[in-house]
Amino acid sequence: MKKWIAIIFCLITIIISGWFVVNQMGSLDIPSNKNDQYAAQQKWEINERTDIDKCEKTVLINQIDAGRALRREVAAHTFEKQVFAMFVIVMQIVILIVVSLMPRKLNK
Structure with a gap:
């Protein structure tokens, strides 16, 4: 049950990111x-x-x-946010793989 909750949270985080x-x-x-050429024109x-x-000119x-x-500054901030979101997605995929490969019950 805990495994499915972790998988669902990982998938929700991946979808939101x-x-x-x-x-x-x-x-x-x-x-x-x-865009620079258009501004120069x-x-x-x-x-x-x-x-x-x-x-007035x-x-x-x-x-x-x-x-x-x-616009350049907004684009730079957006790019930084997207890099962070992609990092979160990659980490969630790694967690998803690790959680899904864990055995259901550990044999002692």
Whole structure:
């Protein structure tokens, strides 16, 4: 009975950690070069505009840079959390294997 409880807890932990990893995939900055290129293109388009003055251009460019830095920071934190969740999943799989291979009753 205790063996089944441990197996169920391991499976629940694996499912929750796996859900967390999949759920946080949107926060990762996987195509970072593409996103950097898109930000550079936005900055270039702002510099080419003639309907706004230099001060407003600087403010808009700084907003783009700040947003890009924030997305990088969020992606870094998300990656760290996902690495920890994957470590938990691996440890739970090891525990699951050890528990499932234990004999039911030890013969003395």
